[in-house]
Amino acid sequence: MDMKSADIEKIVRQVLESMGSSSAPAPKAAGGAVPATSRVAMLTEKEHFEIQEYPIPELGDDDVLVKVEGCGVCGTDAHEFKRDPFSLIPVVLGHEGTGEIVKMGKNVKKDSAGKPLAVGDKVVTCMIFKDNPDITMFDLNKQNVGGADVYGLLPDDDKHLNGWFSDYILVRGGSTIFNVSDLDLDSRILIEPCAVLIHAVERAKTTGILRFNSRVVVQGCGPIGLICIAVLRTMGIENLVAVDGEAKRLEFAKMMGASATVNFKDHKGIEALTGAVQDAFGGYLADFAFQCTGSPVAHANIYKFIRNGGGLCELGFFINGGDATINPHFDICSKEITTVGSWVYTLRDYATTFDFLKRAKGIGLPLEKLITHKYPLEQINEALVTNLKMEGLKIAIVNQ
Numbered sequence: 267m268d269m270k271s272a273d274i275e276k277i278v279r280q281v282l283e284s285m286g287s288s289s290a291p292a293p294k295a296a297g298g299a300v301p302a303t304s305r306v307a308m309l310t311e312k313e314h315f316e317i318q319e320y321p322i323p324e325l326g327d328d329d330v331l332v333k334v335e336g337c338g339v340c341g342t343d344a345h346e347f348k349r350d351p352f353s354l355i356p357v358v359l360g361h362e363g364t365g366e367i368v369k370m371g372k373n374v375k376k377d378s379a380g381k382p383l384a385v386g387d388k389v390v391t392c393m394i395f396k397d398n399p400d401i402t403m404f405d406l407n408k409q410n411v412g413g414a415d416v417y418g419l420l421p422d423d424d425k426h427l428n429g430w431f432s433d434y435i436l437v438r439g440g441s442t443i444f445n446v447s448d449l450d451l452d453s454r455i456l457i458e459p460c461a462v463l464i465h466a467v468e469r470a471k472t473t474g475i476l477r478f479n480s481r482v483v484v485q486g487c488g489p490i491g492l493i494c495i496a497v498l499r500t501m502g503i504e505n506l507v508a509v510d511g512e513a514k515r516l517e518f519a520k521m522m523g524a525s526a527t528v529n530f531k532d533h534k535g536i537e538a539l540t541g542a543v544q545d546a547f548g549g550y551l552a553d554f555a556f557q558c559t560g561s562p563v564a565h566a567n568i569y570k571f572i573r574n575g576g577g578l579c580e581l582g583f584f585i586n587g588g589d590a591t592i593n594p595h596f597d598i599c600s601k602e603i604t605t606v607g608s609w610v611y612t613l614r615d616y617a618t619t620f621d622f623l624k625r626a627k628g629i630g631l632p633l634e635k636l637i638t639h640k641y642p643l644e645q646i647n648e649a650l651v652t653n654l655k656m657e658g659l660k661i662a663i664v665n666q
């Protein structure tokens with residue numbers, strides 16, 4: 267064999283090129299590969315998405331074009347699908363989305379946390395600063411996303427690519443965008459709901475009651491309660507009791523790090539239920555409680571599980587679920603309970619969530635199992651129906 271060094275170089279180059287095209291997860295510089303049109307799932311009337319196709323518009327200097335890989339279905343999407351409470355129809359929904367940058371305006375260099383951005387990077391969006399364009403990473407903790415404009419909840423306009431239930435989304439200048447290339451697709455789809463819990467636990471910490479050795483009860487084991495348990499577990503809180511009415515969800519709570527579970531259907535009446543929670547803590551009431559259901563009765567019940575001087579974080583009533591009846595003397599005053607409410611998240615919580623997802627993986631919490639159903643875009647109506655039937659936990663639209 268007499269191989270000249272030039273030949274070897276050529277072979278090495280060929281091998282490297284073939285590796286690049288077959289095994290690279292994120293092909294960079296896909297600029298030329300952008301199609302002329304994109305499909306979107308347009309909610310054209312209540313309970314009906316129509317797959318429509320629109321031209322991909324020219325990008326402004328501050329805009330980013332993202333090829334959508336997946337998007338979680340949120341309770342908010344389900345409410346809008348069923349009843350249009352936000353009067354958004356026609357609208358492209360989907361705000362828990364993620365995808366790959368395929369094209370960028372010439373001014374775009376960094377994400378909202380100051381990380382470099384390039385074609386091929388995996389990103390998520392958070393909110394759009396319309397009224398406050400001067401906000402920086404340093405004020406992120408001051409801004410609660412509630413009330414702000416978010417992709418997937420924007421009224422339709424002449425660009426149409428406003429939501430993540432689509433093939434492409436046009437992220438306009440002034441939006442919050444984060445480079446999350448170091449997270450896998452399932453983790454990226456879970457960022458938004460996880461940020462809700464990062465915020466709730468931050469709110470809980472302001473009471474000064476939550477400690478490493480606290481006895482914590484989490485009521486409600488839907489995705490929010492389950493993620494709550496995972497966040498507490500990654501913080502090093504180990505004495506966690508989950509309360510729910512479904513055995514399957516309680517099993518899941520154990521996988522997420524709950525040390526014990528209580529099925530409220532096994533205990534008739536609030537005294538018996540309180541006794542069961544107390545037994546689960548070895549004879550003690552909880553130091554702190556997280557209320558993660560939208561049930562007024564559950565809200566009224568939870569005070570009974572908390573010791574004198576304990577704390578409560580109420581985060582289950584994301585939307586108005588009606589009035590709850592409590593006894594202010596017995597439930598709050600005489601027990602000196604410190605309560606905090608939590609709603610949505612701040613931008614800093616969003617950035618904190620990326621690290622939480624890595625830590626959860628590091629200690630073996632199977633967060634990705636929360637995504638129980640995956641549908642392609644063309645089956646979005648079925649995905650929403652499944653969500654409304656409360657089947658499974660997290661439902662996601664996944665492209666390809």
Ligand SMILES: [Zn+2]
Pocket residue numbers: 340341342361362458459
């Ligand atoms: Zn959501």
